[in-house]
Amino acid sequence: ETGVTQTPRHLVMGMTNKKSLKCEQHLGHNAMYWYKQSAKKPLELMFVYSLEERVENNSVPSRFSPECPNSSHLFLHLHTLQPEDSALYLCASSQAQGLNEQFFGPGTRLTVL
Amino acid sequence: GENVEQHPSTLSVQEGDSAVIKCTYSDSASNYFPWYKQELGKRPQLIIDIRSNVGEKKDQRIAVTLNKTAKHFSLHITETQPEDSAVYFCAASIYNFNKFYFGSGTKLNVKP
Numbered sequence: 298e299t300g301v302t303q304t305p306r307h308l309v310m311g312m313t314n315k316k317s318l319k320c321e322q323h324l325g326h327n328a329m330y331w332y333k334q335s336a337k338k339p340l341e342l343m344f345v346y347s348l349e350e351r352v353e354n355n356s357v358p359s360r361f362s363p364e365c366p367n368s369s370h371l372f373l374h375l376h377t378l379q380p381e382d383s384a385l386y387l388c389a390s391s392q393a394q395g396l397n398e399q400f401f402g403p404g405t406r407l408t409v410l
Numbered sequence: 411g412e413n414v415e416q417h418p419s420t421l422s423v424q425e426g427d428s429a430v431i432k433c434t435y436s437d438s439a440s441n442y443f444p445w446y447k448q449e450l451g452k453r454p455q456l457i458i459d460i461r462s463n464v465g466e467k468k469d470q471r472i473a474v475t476l477n478k479t480a481k482h483f484s485l486h487i488t489e490t491q492p493e494d495s496a497v498y499f500c501a502a503s504i505y506n507f508n509k510f511y512f513g514s515g516t517k518l519n520v521k522p
Binding site: 342397401 | 414416442444446452453454455456459499501503505507508509510511512513514515
């Protein structure tokens with residue numbers, strides 16, 4: 298284990314459902330990230346929280362809503378998703394300052410029906 | 411914003427041969443370049459990184475080179491082994507800024 302955990306590991310949801318992804322890090326980091334990984338595409342940075350403040354939102358649709366209640370936890374709330382949102386969602390954490398080596402969680406495999 | 415391009419998308423080598431993966435970036439402010447390895451069904455893991463004040467870095471069979479002028483950096487794996495088979499991602503970032511831009515990945519297949 299790298300110290301970054303994600304739940305659930307797999308999620309199947311309909312387009313009208315509301316669900317949440319959870320990420321937790323036990324590394325003492327103070328920056329956390331959400332990435333989307335689709336087949337044959339680069340890792341797409343969705344959100345960055347540094348010191349519990351959102352510092353990056355790469356034009357992600359509003360049907361994705363992040364929440365960072367503290368430096369150890371990160372959520373991604375999902376509602377009215379589309380089939381093209383099916384992907385692997387990876388959480389990562391790092392130190393906010395200095396060398397920003399990122400540690401990734403195992404990901405949540407999301408399927409939208 | 412930063413644009414990172416990675417080539418080739420797939421690479422097949424014989425065990426024992428060398429493998430080279432190349433990336434280019436567009437933002438001259440980028441100064442930190444990590445490489446991640448992602449095995450099938452697993453999370454990406456950092457294997458080596460380089461900062462812009464260094465031209466080359468080695469760690470056993472893995473090396474990374476950086477050409478700041480040309481804005482490209484490369485991963486070199488020597489004496490490849492079947493367990494090197496994975497997808498490799500390059501990334502560019504600005505030190506102290508929490509933004510990472512990843513390449514599209516290279517699927518490396520090492521044939522025994």
